Amino acid sequence: MNAPMSAPLSPSDRRHFLRQAAAGCAVLGLSGGLAPAQAQFRVEISGIGASQIPVTIAPFREEDRAAVPVSQVIRTDLERSGLFRIVPAGSDMMDELSRPDFPAWRNRGTDALAAGSATRLADGRHDLRYRLWDAVKGVDLLGQSLAVPREDLRRAAHRIADEIYQKLTGERGVFSTRIAYVSKSAGRYTLFVADADGEGAKVAVGGMQPIISPAWSPDGNELAYVSFESGKPVVYVQDVGSGQRRVVANAKGSNSAPAWSPDGSQLAVTLTRDGNSEIYLVGRAGGEPRRLTNASSIETEAAWSADGRSIYFVSDRGGGPQIYRMGTAGGSAERVTFSGSYNISPALSPDGRWMAYVTRNGGGAFRLQLMDLSSGTVTALTDTNDDESPSFAPNSRLIIYASRAGGRDVLMTTTLDGSIKARLSPPMVDVREPVWGPFGR
């Protein structure tokens, strides 16, 4: 299997990797407008990466008295990224003030080591402190202190994981970003907004009619989605914080497949108002749509290129559904997928290098594929049968997608080489239509 990622750093490279720590204590906390959910996710990770950074995250002192197992959240985040292998901590309690015995840690196979504390403050908040050391070089890499309200402990843990990830890999982490997904339970459909690991889910909108195709605005403040609540598919945009929403496409016929332009000013949508399913552009506030595609076949599932100059979309103009690309200013479309008779649901990586999509193979299985856009090389990322709806993490290093396991609709993440997969799956609920939000502000 190809390894699309650039080679992880060797230990000696990593020792030189002393970047500036990213901005210190950022503002934590969700804005209002979302109701807490019941569903608790459990992250199950499988697979072995080709070359991973061995790292130890010791239990934070007093974290057993906090509402969130801070160090466990950090460990799971780093493991899910596929770039780290967790080396267990010993029995000795450590915190950010400890002076680690680096040769001993090196003997245990750890390249980097973090320890900290979660001290409860008089006002009910927690003082989260931690330090990250390079065990190979024997130096201090990073130290931070954050005063965190109880309800933001989990997000703070994700932010710490992001800081550690960035310090050790040189790239931004995505652990404190958000995802959205739809659950179906007892005939009720609910659009949730959750942490990137599926935890801390909050209800954005729900009802007895289907909801599909959620899409984050580039600023992360709004979600577009398709709701059938009026008896037909209509595209809404909802402000996630306030819950206020507006209709952006409600023409005669069906309205679906919203996709935000990278600048957030407009959306591509699929409308049938002029007959068959065609792609139109509509302003973020709604208004008169401008028709983009013009064919007698199905045109749908638009996805914007990172530069906003072209869209990728699904068309069955050649018989079965295939992925095509055309300029957003118009012009002719060129075919992008050539292997297989059924290729749908394109998702473009924010760095512009990759396209994830779903193919139907000869056995009728729907499987996640990854195309290197510069070479056209395609890699199969899964061996499951019911993959749907891929969406890239904002750092282009992970893909979230829907699949089926154990008789349930589940959410999965995978690395771009397919080696590390994590199942984000709440018990007893079907979850689908995942979409990964942008980096936080």
Add this chain to the structure above:
Amino acid sequence: MIMNLRSRAAVLSLGLGVAVLAGCAGTISGAGTGSQGAGASGVGSSAVTPVDTGRSADAGAGAGRIVYFDFDSFVVKDDYRSVVEGNARRLSADRKRRMIVEGHTDERGGREYNLALGQKRADAVVRSLVLLGAQDGQLEAVSFGKERPAESGGDEAAWAKNRRAELKDR
């Protein structure tokens, strides 16, 4: 068998002035209230008006409301000619009457692509209705894709029940 019961229910309901959306299980929305009349005229809820479906005054009211499709097909089969003809007559007889045609697919494949495929089924039924005298403005073709199956289950028997277009009054 089930179809017959549903058709009969629809006829009876129309006779009572209550709009009931026949068809897909679990999607009967309480559209018509039929409140004017019923209370004022003193017709109790136990009233049953027998209808002779052979000589219905509301032409086509007894027509079925569901057209089933073959796998990967968008062709309205001859088996459903009576459904289309009956509903086209109803629309021709009353130009104020409006209907929505919902296209549906089986569960296989992507949600958005299936939405487009369901739309093709709804469009095919609308075109047939217009050919038989209905006016385009009386009709709206929409799709539910694979989102609202009539039958759960992952076998051909269920899939065949789900590849359909439902005709509903509005």
